[in-house]
Amino acid sequence: MxxxxxxxxxxxxxxxxxxxxxxxxxxxxxxxxxxxxxxxxxxxCDIFAKESFKIRYSSNSKGLGVVKLYLFSDYNLFSIYVGADDIRIRLELISDRAIKLKSIDLMGSVFHVGYKSTMDELVTMYNQDGRWITWGGIVVHLASHKSEWREFIRQANGEDLQFCVVCIEVERMIEREYYFKVSAESLSNVLYISELL
Known part of the structure; x- marks a missing residue:
């Protein structure tokens, strides 16, 4: 029907x-x-953040070897090289625009400042296939920061610490921040090994 x-x-x-x-x-x-x-x-939960701690030693070479701590965050790289002569930080940051390094801090305490008063005084970064890198690394005078970093490690009580890298886009003058987590144990190992070298 x-x-x-x-x-x-x-x-x-x-x-x-x-x-x-x-x-x-x-x-x-x-x-x-x-x-x-x-x-x-x-x-x-920062599942994509990770770190890698490597020690390279060659018994037949005149150097004492190199200790490297790699921190990864969203395909960005923050690496610390601890050698016999100096401690260097190398950055590889992804950006679609030209950037310059303004500062690096650990837990809010700035230990490297590239910014003075003009863009010319910022640390220049170089484009390598879309990754902005610091050639040769940034020399860190760790002796003046060791006690403060040890205090951060003690206060962390086994939790992760955080590095913050602040860059400025050259064209638009906009700040970009990149964060990298590091375990208190790995940073403590870097400090300990730096004293041995």
């Missing part, structure tokens, strides 16, 4: 398809929310 010119069986079939379509849309929506939750969990 037709209802409003539509056969009842066609009407029932249309309603079933409509209900099935809404059901599938709700399932897809719930799946999307679950995936969004998992991605946020990874981002907020």
């Amino acid at each position: 037709p209802v409003l010119g539509i056969d009842l069986s066609i009407y029932v079939l249309l309603m079933k398809n409509l209900i099935l379509g809404e059901y599938l849309i709700m399932k897809a929506y719930k799946l999307f929310l679950k995936l969004l939750f998992i991605v946020n969990l990874f981002v907020f």
